[in-house]
Amino acid sequence: MNKLMTTAIAGVAFGLTAFTANAATLDDVKAKGFVQCGISQGLPGFSNPDSDGNWVGLDVDVCRAVAAAIFGDSEAVKYTPLSSKERFTALQSGEVDVLSRNTTWTMTRDANLGLNFAGVNYYDGQGFMVRKSLGVASTLELSGAAVCTQTGTTTELNIADYFLENGMEYEVVAFEKAAEVVAAYDAGRCDVYSTDASGLYANRLRLTNPDEHMVLPEIISKEPLGPVVRQGDDQWFNIVRWSLNAMINAEEMGITSANIDSKMGGKNPGVQRFLGETGTFGEMIGVPSDWAVNIVKQVGNYGESFDKHVGPDTPLAIARGVNALWSKGGILYAAPIR
Amino acid sequence: MSSPQNSFSLRKIVYDPKIRGLFFQTILFALLLYFFYSIITNTVENLQSRGIPIGFGFLDNASGFPVSFKLISYITSDSNAKLILVGLLNTLFVAVLGIITATILGLIFGVMRLSKNSIISAIATVYIEVLRNIPLLVQILLLYYGVLKTLPLAKDSLSFLGIFFANIKGISVPTISFGSAETPFIISIIVALIIMVALRLWSRKRQEKTGQQFPATKIGFAILIGLPLLILIASGWPVEVSIPELGRFSLKGGMTISPEFIALYLALSIYTSAFIAETVRAGIMSVSHGQTEASDSLGLPRNKTLNLIIIPQALRVIIPPLTSQYLNLTKNSSLAVAIGYTDLFASAGGVLNITGQALELIAITMTFYLLFSLLTSMFMNWYNSRIKLVER
Ligand SMILES: N[C@@H](CCC(=O)N[C@@H](CS)C(=O)NCC(=O)O)C(=O)O
Numbered sequence: 098m099n100k101l102m103t104t105a106i107a108g109v110a111f112g113l114t115a116f117t118a119n120a121a122t123l124d125d126v127k128a129k130g131f132v133q134c135g136i137s138q139g140l141p142g143f144s145n146p147d148s149d150g151n152w153v154g155l156d157v158d159v160c161r162a163v164a165a166a167i168f169g170d171s172e173a174v175k176y177t178p179l180s181s182k183e184r185f186t187a188l189q190s191g192e193v194d195v196l197s198r199n200t201t202w203t204m205t206r207d208a209n210l211g212l213n214f215a216g217v218n219y220y221d222g223q224g225f226m227v228r229k230s231l232g233v234a235s236t237l238e239l240s241g242a243a244v245c246t247q248t249g250t251t252t253e254l255n256i257a258d259y260f261l262e263n264g265m266e267y268e269v270v271a272f273e274k275a276a277e278v279v280a281a282y283d284a285g286r287c288d289v290y291s292t293d294a295s296g297l298y299a300n301r302l303r304l305t306n307p308d309e310h311m312v313l314p315e316i317i318s319k320e321p322l323g324p325v326v327r328q329g330d331d332q333w334f335n336i337v338r339w340s341l342n343a344m345i346n347a348e349e350m351g352i353t354s355a356n357i358d359s360k361m362g363g364k365n366p367g368v369q370r371f372l373g374e375t376g377t378f379g380e381m382i383g384v385p386s387d388w389a390v391n392i393v394k395q396v397g398n399y400g401e402s403f404d405k406h407v408g409p410d411t412p413l414a415i416a417r418g419v420n421a422l423w424s425k426g427g428i429l430y431a432a433p434i435r
Numbered sequence: 436m437s438s439p440q441n442s443f444s445l446r447k448i449v450y451d452p453k454i455r456g457l458f459f460q461t462i463l464f465a466l467l468l469y470f471f472y473s474i475i476t477n478t479v480e481n482l483q484s485r486g487i488p489i490g491f492g493f494l495d496n497a498s499g500f501p502v503s504f505k506l507i508s509y510i511t512s513d514s515n516a517k518l519i520l521v522g523l524l525n526t527l528f529v530a531v532l533g534i535i536t537a538t539i540l541g542l543i544f545g546v547m548r549l550s551k552n553s554i555i556s557a558i559a560t561v562y563i564e565v566l567r568n569i570p571l572l573v574q575i576l577l578l579y580y581g582v583l584k585t586l587p588l589a590k591d592s593l594s595f596l597g598i599f600f601a602n603i604k605g606i607s608v609p610t611i612s613f614g615s616a617e618t619p620f621i622i623s624i625i626v627a628l629i630i631m632v633a634l635r636l637w638s639r640k641r642q643e644k645t646g647q648q649f650p651a652t653k654i655g656f657a658i659l660i661g662l663p664l665l666i667l668i669a670s671g672w673p674v675e676v677s678i679p680e681l682g683r684f685s686l687k688g689g690m691t692i693s694p695e696f697i698a699l700y701l702a703l704s705i706y707t708s709a710f711i712a713e714t715v716r717a718g719i720m721s722v723s724h725g726q727t728e729a730s731d732s733l734g735l736p737r738n739k740t741l742n743l744i745i746i747p748q749a750l751r752v753i754i755p756p757l758t759s760q761y762l763n764l765t766k767n768s769s770l771a772v773a774i775g776y777t778d779l780f781a782s783a784g785g786v787l788n789i790t791g792q793a794l795e796l797i798a799i800t801m802t803f804y805l806l807f808s809l810l811t812s813m814f815m816n817w818y819n820s821r822i823k824l825v826e827r
Contacts, residue, residue, distance in 0.1 A: 185788070189485070
């Protein structure tokens with residue numbers, strides 16, 4: 098009977114506490130001492146393990162910026178590699194605090210999945226890669242082709258739309274893991290490999306003979322990629338959004354990890370606000386006043402991060418293009434810190 | 436001071452095991468109810484607070500999700516419900532074919548393992564032990580990439596008789612369509628099959644009664660071929676054959692069986708056949724050797740001994756574990772997602788990714804797998820009770 102009582106009490110206790118999820122992600126994160134960040138299972142340039150097994154990339158830098166803002170330590174991050182199919186469930190269920198995994202901002206995802214996009218850290222578009230030997234010069238010649246892609250992506254939906262729109266036939270073969278897609282395309286199962294253009298450049302390096310393949314000129318969709326958080330926690334949303342904005346604003350103001358110390362105590366009011374020397378910007382979002390300093394010092398500004406991971410001097414060799422600042426011919430534009 | 440009588444009856448109630456049991460069961464039941472109630476209300480509340488809609492309305496929305504291997508016509512503007520149906524049929528298709536093949540292979544290897552010929556039994560032993568001990572997912576991937584690596588590119592397709600082709604995109608076969616006569620044609624086949632069965636039953640009855648034989652099988656087949664042929668001739672022979680031919684990227688026309696399906700089907704069949712072989716072996720060994728000896732002494736040939744004496748008795752031992760192998764095969768087919776075959780799990784996953792209705796979709800998926808499992812079990816139980824020993 099004693100046993101029965103204990104079970105009953107435990108049952109009641111569990112019933113009361115089960116699923117009483119709390120909204121304050123920041124408190125959780127502070128209590129844990131780190132940010133749990135959802136990333137890809139390996140996409141060079143965006144989130145990929147380096148030779149020492151540390152995750153690096155443009156998407157990883159967003160996670161690191163958030164940790165730098167909160168803890169003053171960009172290393173206070175733990176990573177959860179997620180397939181495209183798993184990612185939203187992982188965020189919804191609270192397995193990760195933020196999802197920074199080349200995820201396209203779409204209306205359904207924003208409005209229907211209980212999630213919010215905190216900004217855009219890379220403007221992408223969907224492209225197609227084929228074997229040079231096929232002699233194809235345009236996507237409009239692809240009628241009847243087999244296309245390899247990943248499940249749970251905007252890619253597979255865009256393909257359906259595009260081929261339908263142009264009255265072309267197609268066969269889609271969709272795999273759960275990026276590695277499987279690449280292997281199947283490499284083996285010749287598909288004539289075409291389609292994903293975000295950035296992903297094409299990254300995964301081309303994984304093919305047996307990268308030089309035998311080419312990316313077709315057409316871009317068939319808009320893929321604004323950005324970090325995602327759960328809906329309903331505005332404070333956390335603000336922290337992620339403004340950590341990214343800080344990186345972009347730093348580039349615009351010419352603040353880099355190398356020169357930030359020399360900017361301290363200067364007279365430019367905008368820079369003073371950025372550095373936390375005036376105003377209470379950190380306090381507004383619930384982080385220390387030197388939050389932006391820590392982001393730039395430890396992670397760098399957006400331009401530095403871009404050049405380091407995907408820029409012209411990396412194997413991906415992606416030009417800034419639309420991802421340049423609005424003031425330099427691109428569309429990258431962050432709201433001001435004021 | 437209470438009367439001893441009174442306190443005695445109270446005591447009696449408190450210590451009555453029946454009443455006490457009832458009391459605690461009621462409490463436990465109430466707690467359980469409360470437990471589930473709070474889980475459900477909490478979940479609903481949490482979903483609402485995050486703006487995730489609840490309900491099955493999403494099933495009517497257009498899916499937008501492309502599927503290449505499908506048994507019914509489906510386009511991306513069709514509903515999510517239809518997409519799930521496409522996946523469900525793909526699961527049933529690979530499961531049913533897999534079950535048939537696995538049973539045949541399992542029977543063969545199970546009997547082989549018992550063979551007196553040591554080479555034959557060694558082959559069976561290796562087959563069974565190797566396949567049983569490699570994880571299924573590994574076998575699926577191995578077969579898939581194996582299939583891909585062995586088959587040539589589309590432009591160098593292997594061809595048989597100029598109408599069958601094999602390349603890395605699958606095996607292409609010609610298809611026949613009957614245009615306007617499609618429905619009557621199918622009906623005529625069904626009618627012919629019914630006539631065949633009726634004929635057999637009738638001829639058997641007649642033989643039992645009068646001893647006269649009737650060539651039921653021959654005549655039955657004649658009807659099976661003749662009736663549909665008649666229908667086609669009557670409707671002006673609207674037969675069209677579509678033979679695959681090489682297009683720019685792959686073969687056009689006919690029907691193509693995708694390598695994903697082939698790999699999944701083979702892997703499921705082979706893997707499960709190893710387990711079935713062991714079940715068959717155990718079943719046969721459970722039939723006492725005296726039965727074989729008795730049959731031998733009656734002068735029955737070896738194959739008749741096996742078919743008429745051993746197997747019917749062994750089946751009683753084989754059927755229950757066989758059922759669970761069939762269920763395993765069906766459930767294992769959900770590994771399809773690894774190689775891009777759109778089964779129930781993959782199609783529901785596709786809908787989940789687009790709509791985010793996790794709870795609803797998991798409930799749907801679970802219900803279908805459960806339903807299929809229950810139906811299989813019911814059928815096998817029925818079959819088992821039909822073949823059980825009838826004592827006279
Ligand atoms: N941006 C698209 C596609 C994202 C995506 O999953 N891309 C693939 C191919 S580049 C990928 O990142 N795979 C890496 C992985 O699964 O770990 C989306 O959000 O749906």
